[in-house]
Amino acid sequence: MRWTQALIPTLKETPAEAEILSHKLLLRAGLVRKLTGGLYTFLPLGLRALRKVEQIVREEMDRAGALEVLMPALQPPEIWQQSGRYETAQAVFFKARDRAKKEWILGPTHEEVITTLVAGELSSYRQLPKNFYQIQTKFRDEIRPRFGLMRAKEFIMKDAYSFDATEEGAQTSYKKMYDAYTRIFQRCGLKAMAVEADTGVMGGKFSHEFMVPAETGENEVVYCDGCNYAANIEKATSRHMMHADTGDKELPIEKFATPGVTTINALTKAPYTIAAHQQIKTLVYIVNDKPVLILLRGDHQLNEAKLTGVLGTATFRPATPDEIVDVLKAKPGSLGAVGVKDIPVYADEVLRGASAMTTGANEDGFHLRNVALGRDIHPAHWADLRTTQIGEACSNCGKPLKIQRAIEVGHVFKLGTKYSKALNALFVDEKSEQHPAIMGCYGIGVTRTLQAVIEQCNDKDGIVWPISVAPYTVCITPLTVAKDSTVMQLAEKIYNELSARGIDVIMDDRDERPGMKFKDSELVGFPIRIGIGEKSLAKGEVEIKPRGGALIPVKPDQAIEKVIELIKAG
RNA sequence: CGGGACGUAGCGUAGCUUGGUAGCGCGCUUGCUUGGGGUGCAAGAGGUCGUGAGUUCAAAUCUCACCGUCCCGACCA
Incomplete structure (x- = not known):
């Protein structure tokens, strides 16, 4: 071309x-x-x-x-x-x-x-x-x-x-x-990395996504350097570590006033100073038109993909403030599961056995402290419901997990029948x-x-195509384009020989200044550029420039061979 | 669907607050110049200022509606 x-x-x-x-x-x-x-x-x-x-x-x-x-x-x-x-x-x-x-x-x-x-x-x-x-x-x-x-x-x-x-x-x-x-x-x-993927309502373990690490990706991948564990954050698990200090299990529940406090974060501040991990987060969801309570540790986030798997349905949504008042007689910010009957309670595994926790009293402006799971709250269902966070321990090997954003380029899925x-x-x-x-x-x-x-193959000048997918493998850049010039005649010769060998080659025959042609070839990102100009030709050389590599001067009659060698090397 | 930003020549933009001849850079055309990293000079072409209504003597500019583009979110109390 x-x-x-x-x-x-x-x-x-x-x-x-x-x-x-x-x-x-x-x-x-x-x-x-x-x-x-x-x-x-x-x-x-x-x-x-x-x-x-x-x-x-x-x-x-x-x-x-x-x-x-x-x-x-x-x-x-x-x-x-x-x-x-x-x-x-x-x-x-x-x-x-x-x-x-x-x-x-x-x-x-x-x-x-x-x-x-x-x-x-x-x-x-x-x-x-x-x-x-x-x-x-x-x-x-x-x-x-x-x-x-x-x-x-x-x-x-x-x-x-x-x-x-x-x-x-x-x-x-x-x-x-x-x-x-x-x-x-x-x-x-x-x-690309293969990661375990969420299978949603289908269940089963057979689903992997192929992820390309990139900050602009729409997914988050949890992975472990210690072993091969890697999973979409929708699916990722971590070791169920209960915090060490769960306090005195015997203390009775105590109600205390928390005027104006409606967030986990506000309770961590003076005069309360209750750490987020000592709080129970109570979420109200409407599942198939019926309310359920979901309990998480205060510093954890619900993972809706996991909830889908646990509930066996994807038709759920957070309750509206009005619905919450209807169900628990209190506004968001003062919710809790103590004394709640007739509403299914789903609790995250991390809360199992936790005591000395603080949670809403289902009365606006009040919370309860010294709450113990199993004594004061009896969840009907225990499950892994939280979103894995960076630094949590890998379920396989215990090392701290890392999180990377990624682009999902492929998905393999076992469907069943x-x-x-x-x-x-x-x-x-x-x-x-x-x-x-x-x-x-x-x-x-x-x-x-x-x-x-x-997204993955570029530098400050433009794209750096891998040879396998580059639109053209070789770009010939003659710096003089007059038909009868020795430069152009050599360019034509190399162009014809490369074409004859089945190599995708483009000749930049535009009558433009060298700087512009170089910039363009780098912006588009052709893997190999052959620069041919009077100055280098005077030294008996043409210039082979791998994109992203150093310039290689070769004799004109060795150019074809060198290019083929570079292509073979990938 | 909710929130935010934006819409002026092919691209990037100024002008809008305070209404009064639509400007600049890139690109494009022509000529000269230059010729190894986006040359320089000069002359040109190119605009329903997103669309429609309204206010006004007068609207790119103010008001309203619509259309479109981009970003964030669609959830944690």
């Missing part, structure tokens, strides 16, 4: 719409342009990089034995009704109507479609296992699209679905995808007995992965 023939609209200044670095670079390097919020056009260079990511994904999926298909993006609502997700997925649907006013759904995901296909095509254990994948545009009415390609209304996803006859087979399928994902992100030049049952994806085993296939689903955000690469 010749630069003058291409469209590479680099920008010196950053458009105001971009906040995070990778988004700025996507725009400045001329890779994408926004149509409107959450919708982007891929320009030629951006598309080339995207295609390279796709190809890596495709090669690794094929290698893992998955079969590529292409399903319709437009889906009939009936299959969603059949799976039982029509209502719950309502919020993410983009819908369309045909001329007969019939409703259609722009697919946010494809469990229903693939399971319908399999229900019709596979009927024997002899045909299993099977794993189908596609690389396709997904549509989701996101609450808040942001950060360019990071969270968009329309994005490209690789989604795969495995079907197995046995549990062991399903685990093997899962492991194959896990391994394939590890290779995919490696090949894309990403430092939810969809195969609902959509009749049944097979017969060797005894002629019918069973629903055991499913797994596996997603990679392809467009998000592309942006994650940029």
